[in-house]
Amino acid sequence: MATHSHDTSLAGLTRNQSLVMGALSGASAPLSAYAILDQLREAGVRAPLQVYRALDKLVELGLVHRLESLNAFVACRHAGCETHDITAFTICEQCGKVAEVTDSKLAGQLEEIARRQGFRATKSTVELRGLCKQCQAAASVA
Amino acid sequence: MATHSHDTSLAGLTRNQSLVMGALSGASAPLSAYAILDQLREAGVRAPLQVYRALDKLVELGLVHRLESLNAFVACRHAGCETHDITAFTICEQCGKVAEVTDSKLAGQLEEIARRQGFRATKSTVELRGLCKQCQAAASVA
DNA sequence: ATTTGTCATGTTATAAGGTTACATATTGTG
DNA sequence: CACAATATGTAACCTTATAACATGACAAAT
The missing domain is CATH 1.10.10.10 (Winged helix-like DNA-binding domain superfamily/Winged helix DNA-binding domain)
Structure with a gap:
């Protein structure tokens, strides 16, 4: 049915x-x-x-x-990935492509920053805007 | 006049x-x-x-x-501060207070992440949302 | 099989955030 | 002064997001 x-x-x-x-x-x-x-x-x-x-x-x-x-x-993009704690994104302003990065050193560094202030973080936003490798190459040709 | x-x-x-x-x-x-x-x-x-x-x-x-x-x-808040490269913010969702943090290790780590991908970053956003020290204390009383 | 609770849906209207287009005024510099 | 560059004012508009309210689907318990 x-x-x-x-x-x-x-x-x-x-x-x-x-x-x-x-x-x-x-x-x-x-x-x-x-x-x-x-x-x-x-x-x-x-x-x-x-x-x-x-x-x-x-x-x-x-x-x-x-x-x-x-x-x-x-x-x-992390298929069945469970570690959704702290993700950084690189965002290409040319082609729009986004890459997801999880990096334990970054995570540690953010925790450290929070800890120093006695801040209890529940959510993090880390975004880098710029040009991806391909678009840099394309730009340097023009 | x-x-x-x-x-x-x-x-x-x-x-x-x-x-x-x-x-x-x-x-x-x-x-x-x-x-x-x-x-x-x-x-x-x-x-x-x-x-x-x-x-x-x-x-x-x-x-x-x-x-x-x-x-x-x-x-x-960094009065005449010149190093506006990479700033992280902690944002309290209770009282709205925002703290600005510049941390060279964090900056280094973000650069490292970009470098690994061949990404050329022109702007970064790092924001932690949560509860500041004071508001945690206030919450634990209630 | 109806009740009841919970969660998803559908729809209208509206709030909040941000930009385009165009005309005008100010000001610093040759 | 004249001119370019920059700042201004205003209206209309577009995009992003939520409020409010009514309805529908399903599960579990009676």
């Missing part, structure tokens, strides 16, 4: 969540919530909230990251 | 710039561009653009920082 309504396809995700996840997985650069919305209109998604709610959940599950300096979202 | 138009008061700043700088300097927590606008209406500032233009310049001068995870702005 057909599982009506909530068809998940990706374990445990609801329809809207898997639509949003699919859009992000298929993208080569971060997508804004509204870009996702536009892309999913023909699949029946009509309102910003449907996208934002799905994004909230996906971020909570660690399947998607929000890039604060871009107000946009990317699918997590 | 009143100095019409560009009175700077803080070296080299135009009227709008020093109004915005004043608003941020007097605040104990980050202000959004629109909060600044509201606060400066009686001083004759009417449109968002006037605030954004001033903010752009102040950020460029290193007198103000933008907090990406908050879409808000703070006055730089």
